[in-house]
Amino acid sequence: MKTSYSLIKEGLGRIVTRLSQINPENGHHRLREISQKLKEEQFNLVVMGQFKRGKSTFVNALLGAEILPTAIVPLTAIVTVLRYGPEVKALVHYLDGRSQEVAISEIPQFVTERGNPKNRLQVKEVEVFYPSDYLKDGVRIIDTPGVGSVYRHNTDVAYAYLPYVDAGIFIVTADPPLSESEHQFLKDVRDHVDKLFFVLNKIDLVDEVDLAEALAFTEEILRLDLGREVRIYPLSAKLALEGKIKADPAKLGKSRFVSFERDLRAFLHQEKGKAFLKAVISSLLRHVADETMAYKLEQEAAKLSLDQLQKKIAQFEEKAQLVEKDRSQMEFILEGEIKKLTEMLDEDLRLLKETQLPELLRRLEMAFSEKVSRGLSSRELEREMEEFVFGEIQRVFSLFRNRESEKMAEALESIYLDLAGRTNQIIETIVRLASDLFKIELKPFTTVEKLTSKSDFYFLLREDPVGLELIQLSVRSALPMFIARGIILRRMRATIADRFERHCGRVRYDLLKRIDSTTRDFRRRLNEKIDLTLSAIREALQRAMALKSQSEQKVSETLSNLSARLAAVEEIRRELFGYQKEVETL
Template identity: 30%
Template structure:
């Protein structure tokens, strides 16, 4: 890997983030929460609390780099820290979140999903974090950390390289979505051609509801004109401010490749670095504190639900708990069957959307086809017959250009309508899902009421967007050798009309194919959203069953020790709940 120097514009980052006493206060509360989690036997919660306590005590906060794949996120992060540490490429690269943090020397490690850490050589990082060598994260890597002696990171700021949205790998988008609760600030990387897309917008909106600090960058400025970048910056700022209902500040135009190769104009590079300096100086302590508070809230809610279930299991007779769990499993089994009824409601929504776009498409094609054929015929008058194969190529080219001019403006309108319809049906899916869970609560699964934020509009409904029509579908099949030979002689024997008719048919095919894309894309996104929502509901139901069974197992062991042990256990649970609530109130 090649190293390059960026220190000349990164002075004085090491003196910002004092007041470690505030960080330690948050860390001590998290460590106490970890102890309470261990008392409840909730080791995964305890481990997460300990890890969060460590980063709070060290004053570390996460700036996640988010955006669609091929935006140059990894290249930008390499340019910012001054070292080529994260892999880059022309295909979707990042498969798992990679945290880039300060260290005295370059080194890397990966965390496996079993919780273990594995120190690796820097040159081996791509084996674990790239889509090419770890497709869909088959190696079960939870995350990676890269330690870099970068002045920019010396005050606690950590960059996170997230998997890109909108790639063909569905797991990438899900991984990035799952990381949202850990984000403290965001570096949003967009482009000028195309500008911010539907899935990017949905993610930035979700992140923007959680964090205040967003740094917006238009990368690859060397590949677009000033006018294109200005239009993209204006569009990005306006649409985000409308969605987030607040100002988002400047959009920086840079080229990460130029900075790595130390060529070209600086553009907004120094202003971008100054933006990170101000982020550390003005917001660093608050970001760490906010991360602590979010973690305490989320983990405390999980522990309170476990404590409540444990107390109920101790207070009711064992036989009743056994019957209750048996009934719960039966109810969950019935719920699985009832999911089919929910599926019918989902299908009705999908059919409604399908009919909506089919009707719009038919109306457009009905008018566009006649107009396109007329335009094609006008183009045809200027074509000299000449050599048969050349004549066919020119006519096919005309067909492509005519269909492109007709369809592209319509696709832009349909893209916006598609996003509106998708968001509406996504909200409807959540409404149906929550209604389904409420029926289960009324039917006896009262534990659902204890599960915080069971379903909401941000869960299970973020799938990759395919609303990008720049690559217009319109390539004609190359003629076979026999067709080419026939084309040579057709004009000589008066067969020009055959080539012309085939070109007209190709024009109609282009209109039909390209106008069906919106409908297909929206329906595919809806299907993926539906599948993900159903998975979330099933996970929720089985988590309830698992917690109840573990509570019953603990209750059996305590009851074997007699009534005094039961009273002591109930008192212990009450004390744990009071301690958790005290930790939450101490903010």
């Protein structure tokens, strides 16, 4: 006898077919995805969180192997989907539909910003097959780019994956605490994800007192964000991975990973099916809501006389022009904030030069004295001092680059969150205009991805040697040692000052260039969302206008068809709510 799970699953499959038949002229990409999900019983366990929280290390710890690339800088730029396979292999799926098998060791070339900057390879996602018990029975573990990490490829994938999340693992860390982007992300997650595991990662980096404080703080924030009590699993993915790879039970125990794994396995064994059905129902309800909105607007507009409709459209366009002023104001705010960001960068570079250059010159003198005391030849002395200068410059600017890029990213994040909120208000205003004009209840045609733009900034530190420097080396080697030493020291002082100044300029140029690039991209996406909402409403109104040139019979048939579609999707909505109740009893 079939289980209730099977009956509900079959019923949802029939609903997908009916929805496709109600409006066959639409492509229904979402419905095709839901159909495939039902057929394959795909269960997406998505690992989410802000960048640099250790998500990839966490996934590796679950698998007990170093499969995904990890680093101390924001790294993941492309979604990686892990699914069960008897043999370890990886497939790269491109945006143009091609697929290519690659070695596991080659994955970083496709999924990281460093290996695949700005997604120049046009990768859609990378699929990894691995023989893990976690990946059996249709479970797919999905590693997403962190909230706050925007790379210039086809979409903001962290938010784009929300509709496909059946259960989520949200990673935070003991230090630093939750950011504004994580608060916003959690608010958005609530509408898509029924089951969330919360992990407080990197507990190996704090002592017990700080851990207790971080745990209490995070629990309180999550409780406020979600409106309910939550359980947080404090652990160290790094220690867990090391413990599994090295078969070190002491290290694995210290990681506190075992408790989380026990509960995750129990969930996958006992509750996965229920969560799967809930996710499918939620996706179908969102589709039904969108279809209902479009039908209602077109239907109400078509009922009006030509004169009435023209007046309504004119009123809508008149008020829509006022909305454009809000869009212009948003552009003005953005320009002002970016100017402040530039000033902040200039001040940080000034302070860097003021504090670090004297220290570098002091270290130069010490290193020079030490090397002279070793009795090096002038050629050896020059070579080692060149290496010293390069190493010191690299050290200072590598630290500054990482610190400053994160600071800039945080600042951009705050700016973009504000603009995303303003854009959402504009969209809501546009939809409210249509609702008020046609006396119907509508919701936005689209929502703004609130994912904000952060990027890891890179620049080339080392320069190729120039011929002049090589000639100077050979000339000085023929001079008396006491003269050559003085020349070398003076040259090194000048070199370190010159290179410091040039690298300040290089860092400034690179950061500002990337800020400009991500800002233009973010501005474009926000404008697209506003334009999409306007065009969707205008298209529905234009379809209604087109009816006015048709015969009364044609108008009657169209209105009847729209009414039938509305009735059909409303019946499906009721059925979906019924299935929701049945799922709760499983």
